[in-house]
Amino acid sequence: xxxxxxxxxxxxxxxxxxxxxxxxxxxxxxxxxxxxxxxxxxxxxxxxxxxxxxxxxxxxxxxxxxxxxxxxxxxxxxxxxxxxxxxxxxxxxxxxxxxxxxxxxxxxxxxxxxxxxxxxxxxxxxxxxxxxxxxxxxxxxxxxxxxxxxxxxxxxxxxxxxxxxxxxxxxxxxxxxxxxxxxxxxxxxxxxxxxxxxxxxxxxxxxxxxxxxxxxxxxxxxxxxxxxxxxxxxxxxxxxxxxxxxxxxxxxxxxxxxxxxxxxxxxxxxxxxxxxxxxxxxxxxxxxxxxxxxxxxx
Amino acid sequence: xxxxxxxxxxxxxxxxxxxxxxxxxxxxxxxxxxxxxxxxxxxxxxxxxxxxxxxxxxxxxxxxxxxxxxxxxxxxxxxxxxxxxxxxxxxxxxxxxxxxxxxxxxxxxxxxxxxxxxxxxxxxxxxxxxxxxxxxxxxxxxxxxxxxxxxxxxxxxxxxxxxxxxxxxxxxxxxxxxxxxxxxxxxxxxxxxxxxxxxxxxxxxxxxxxxxxxxxxxxxxxxxxxxxxxxxxxxxxxxxxxxxxxxxxxxxxxxxxxxxxxxxxxxxxxxxxxxxxxxxxxxxxxxxxxxxxxxxxxxxxxxxxxxxxxxxx
Numbered sequence: 001x002x003x004x005x006x007x008x009x010x011x012x013x014x015x016x017x018x019x020x021x022x023x024x025x026x027x028x029x030x031x032x033x034x035x036x037x038x039x040x041x042x043x044x045x046x047x048x049x050x051x052x053x054x055x056x057x058x059x060x061x062x063x064x065x066x067x068x069x070x071x072x073x074x075x076x077x078x079x080x081x082x083x084x085x086x087x088x089x090x091x092x093x094x095x096x097x098x099x100x101x102x103x104x105x106x107x108x109x110x111x112x113x114x115x116x117x118x119x120x121x122x123x124x125x126x127x128x129x130x131x132x133x134x135x136x137x138x139x140x141x142x143x144x145x146x147x148x149x150x151x152x153x154x155x156x157x158x159x160x161x162x163x164x165x166x167x168x169x170x171x172x173x174x175x176x177x178x179x180x181x182x183x184x185x186x187x188x189x190x191x192x193x194x195x196x197x198x199x200x201x202x203x204x205x206x207x208x209x210x211x212x213x214x215x216x217x218x219x220x221x222x223x224x225x226x227x228x229x230x231x232x233x234x235x236x237x238x239x240x241x242x243x244x245x246x247x248x249x250x251x252x253x254x255x256x257x258x259x260x261x262x263x264x265x266x267x268x269x270x271x272x273x274x275x276x277x278x279x280x281x282x283x284x285x286x287x288x289x290x291x292x293x294x295x296x297x298x
Numbered sequence: 299x300x301x302x303x304x305x306x307x308x309x310x311x312x313x314x315x316x317x318x319x320x321x322x323x324x325x326x327x328x329x330x331x332x333x334x335x336x337x338x339x340x341x342x343x344x345x346x347x348x349x350x351x352x353x354x355x356x357x358x359x360x361x362x363x364x365x366x367x368x369x370x371x372x373x374x375x376x377x378x379x380x381x382x383x384x385x386x387x388x389x390x391x392x393x394x395x396x397x398x399x400x401x402x403x404x405x406x407x408x409x410x411x412x413x414x415x416x417x418x419x420x421x422x423x424x425x426x427x428x429x430x431x432x433x434x435x436x437x438x439x440x441x442x443x444x445x446x447x448x449x450x451x452x453x454x455x456x457x458x459x460x461x462x463x464x465x466x467x468x469x470x471x472x473x474x475x476x477x478x479x480x481x482x483x484x485x486x487x488x489x490x491x492x493x494x495x496x497x498x499x500x501x502x503x504x505x506x507x508x509x510x511x512x513x514x515x516x517x518x519x520x521x522x523x524x525x526x527x528x529x530x531x532x533x534x535x536x537x538x539x540x541x542x543x544x545x546x547x548x549x550x551x552x553x554x555x556x557x558x559x560x561x562x563x564x565x566x567x568x569x570x571x572x573x574x575x576x577x578x579x580x581x582x583x584x585x586x587x588x589x590x591x592x593x594x595x596x597x598x599x600x601x602x603x604x605x606x607x608x609x610x611x
Contacts (some may be wrong), residue, residue, distance in 0.1 A: 035407055093594070099407050100352050104549060105593055107542055111586030118579050231418060231538055238411045272422030279415040283400060286408055 004263045006143055010263065013149050015256025016156030017215060022227060022236040022248045023159060024207030030243030031180055031200040033099055034091065036104040039208045040230025041113030042082055046209025047225060048121040050074035051216040055128040061125065067131045074214035079206025087201040110226070118223055125222035132217040152214055159207065160249055165244065176200070180243070235278040241288030250289060304556065305470045311557075312466040319458050327458045331526045332567045336547060337560035338468055339519035342512030343548040344559055345472065350488030350507050351405065355413030358420050359390040359513040361535035363520025365430070366390075366535035368438045368530040377441035379448075383521045389512055390517025398506040398513075417536050424532035435531025438524060457526045457597060464522070468515060468532075469556040476556070484508060517545075538600045547584060550592055552599015562600065 025039045029233055052073045054067045086109065094105050105205050135147035169172040179196050180185045187193050212227075219225075240247025262273040279291060319327060339360055346353055370376040370385055397416060404412050425433050440453055450457050473558030475481040483504045486494050491501050524530050534540055543566070549564025569588070573581030596602055 036437065074402075090590070100410065101593065103354075103407065103410065104545065105590065107545070108586040108589035108593070111582040111589070113586075115580045115583035115586075123579070227539055231414070234411060234414065235418075238415075242407070268426040269422070271425060272419055274419040275415050277420055279412065279419060282404075282412045282415060286404060 005141065007258070007260050007264050009140065009143065009145065011253070011257035012153060012258035013145075013256075015252040016153040017211070018232060018236055018256060019156045019249060019252040020152075020212035021208055022202040022233045022240075022252055023163065023245065024211070025233050026237045026240070026243055026245065026248045027163070027207070028201055028204040029237065031176060032091075032095075034102045034106060035099065035234075035242070037103060037203070037230060038086065038109040038113055038224035039106075039204070039233060040228075041110050041117065042078070042205050042208035042226075043212040043229050044117050044226035045082060045113065045219075046075050046078045046212025047216045047221045048117055048126065048212075049078050049209070050213035051126045051128045051221045052121060054131060054216070055126065058128065058130055063135055064130055067128075067134075070214065071131065071213045072122055072210070074207060075210040078209035078213075078288055079202060082200060082209070083202030083205030084120065086196050086205070086212040087165055091198070091201065095197075111177075112231070114223070114226060117226075123223055125226055127220040129217055137168075148217065155210075155214055156252075159210075160245070163245060232274065238288055239278055240283045241285075241291030242292040244288070247288060247290035299521035304473050308466050308469050308473075308557065309599040315462045316459055319455055319462070321398050324454055327454050328526065329567060329571070330564075331454075331458045331461050331522070331562060333564035334458075334465045335519045335522035335526065336544075336563035336567065338461075338465055338522070339420025340518075340547045340559035340563055341468055341472055341553065341556065342515030343544050344551070344553040344556075345484065345508050345515075346476075346512045347548055348476070348484040348488065348555050349576060350484075351505070353413040353422065353512070354410040354538060354545065355415070355417030356512070356516050356542050357415070357536045357538065357541035359394065359544045360518035360520040360523070360544075361392045361417070361420055361424070361530075361532065362393060362538065363387070363517030364524040364535050365424075365520075366517070367521035367524040368436060369430075371438035371440075372436050377439055378443065378445065379440045379525050380444045382440070382525055383460070383464070383518055386517040386524075387514045388517075390520070391514045394510040395506075396511030398509045401509060402506040403504040414538055414541070417541055418538060421532050421536035421538075422569045424536060428562055430529070433532060435529060437529045439528055440525045454526075459520065461522050461526075464518060465560060467540055468518075469560070473556045480504065480507075526554055546589055548599075549589060551599060552596070554598055554601040558599060560603035565600070 002255075012025055021039070021043055025036060028034055028036050028039070049064060050071045054070050054238050057067050057070045058064060090104075090105070090109065132146060132148050135151070136238070137144050138147050138150065167176060168288075175186075175191055178189075178191060179193055183193055184198075191268060213223075232255070236251040237248055240251030255277060258273050260271060262270045285291075315330070319330075322330070339356065343353065343356055366385040366389040367382035370378075370382050376382075401409060402414060424430060430436065433497045440447060440448070440457065445458070475485075475595055483494060483499055487501055487504060494501050494504075520535065523535075547562045548559065550566060551558040566585075570581060571586060573584050577584075592599065
């Protein structure tokens with residue numbers, strides 16, 4: 001049991017990392033009913049852009065602390081460019097089609113973006129680790145963690161709280177909830193639904209890119225990271241219930257804790273444990289833990 | 299081409315394939331074998347799509363089939379092709395019967411996600427099981443067919459010919475099934491489940507049956523792949539990207555005919571081979587753009603091109 005604190009801390013760290021990515025996925029699904037496979041590619045694009053930009057910044061002798069700003073800006077830029085481009089250029093022609101067709105459309109987009117990323121950034125791994133170690137370490141009992149890890153936790157909480165506040169406390173949030181509830185009726189009362197879609201998708205894309213940008217300093221960025229992350233994000237949003245903000249948080253925590261417990265106690269089942277949780281939750285609650293009940297339409 | 303002529307055409311195609319196989323160079327034999335075993339897997343996918351369900355985890359059964367075949371040779375020294383394929387079909391079938399009880403309750407995105415979860419569980423298990431070679435997998439070889447020894451030079455043709463025979467049998471069987479009462483329920487379920495129930499048929503049982511059939515086909519495809527490539531590993535079988543490829547081929551081909559999956563698999567393999575050779579860094583992009591174009595302009599898949607032409611004449 002001596003490992004328990006480490007299991008919990010690691011689990012929370014892992015959960016906050018995945019939450020930033022999963023919450024964008026669940027937001028897009030909640031509003032647009034699109035399960036966006038290309039979310040993984042946006043994550044990869046964010047990671048690549050951020051590490052390249054931060055590498056450039058540091059190699060030109062600028063203040064190392066500024067690299068955090070560079071990371072954030074990179075995510076912002078990727079989201080602002082890729083989001084509208086994808087939504088206006090492709091997805092808006094697909095609205096109203098089957099959910100499963102939309103999954104296939106975003107899967108095709110995923111394939112395209114995977115190669116686009118390789119063309120843009122090459123296939124060699126990029127590692128810019130300075131921002132990771134810059135803030136020093138934090139000692140918790142016998143355990144030592146880099147402070148940067150806790151920046152991730154703070155970022156996740158910030159993102160979650162900000163989204164919850166916007167959704168529940170502002171006029172824009174009210175409009176968004178109206179669109180989620182009934183798209184046609186919202187159009188009828190004068191809500192510009194296509195603008196709501198555009199903004200939602202762009203915010204979702206930014207969150208994916210932010211997830212990538214924040215991860216970039218902790219690992220080497222290489223081809224294939226998008227494919228790995230997207231199934232994990234699927235697992236989390238499906239566990240929590242597609243389209244549920246709180247569900248994404250609980251799903252991330254559950255998956256994070258299970259995974260870190262597996263890593264500490266039984267390393268062989270690490271990856272396997274995540275999907276067992278996903279399958280079990282789907283078996284017991286077919287629509288996830290926090291999905292709103294749906295009226296059957298014949 | 300009239301519908302009832304299809305079996306005859308398939309048999310003609312088989313005879314042609316068997317005959318030209320004798321003079322084809324080795325690389326061409328391998329290429330057609332790939333199209334055949336991928337086609338068998340996608341034929342099963344097409345059956346599920348007719349029922350209105352897209353599995354994002356068909357790699358599960360493909361992988362089970364491949365590993366069943368591999369295990370026979372690797373651990374039991376049974377290097378018989380027929381035995382491998384039977385084992386692959388059996389393992390996949392048994393697992394599908396069990397999982398089918400669960401999955402037949404799920405629809406749409408939830409069906410896709412749960413099937414994805416199951417295949418990723420297998421993937422997660424395999425990459426960590428050192429007895430089965432972890433991420434590297436292990437090699438195997440085919441030495442006999444139904445007890446008859448095959449010379450090393452004839453192995454490739456044997457696998458090719460057996461794949462062709464199986465593909466023809468499955469295609470004819472599927473063609474008959476599509477046109478039977480039970481088979482026609484698939485389309486009805488996709489259109490409106492409730493009405494099917496009111497007519498007195500059990501939706502869950504039909505879905506369960508179709509699920510097992512598609513899994514057995516994937517198992518056979520996986521076993522043939524293992525024999526043809528001589529190697530099995532988790533990344534190219536159980537990972538979700540492989541299941542994605544099956545979905546891709548099924549969308550590309552369309553579900554209009556039992557021959558479509560084989561055509562689709564052939565085109566897919568040709569594009570992959572060509573693209574990997576000449577522009578290795580943009581082949582996925584080529585696939586993605588093709589898929590988008592098909593979804594937008596040919597919702598019935600490439601096969602619907604034939605249908606359009608027929609209607610206009």
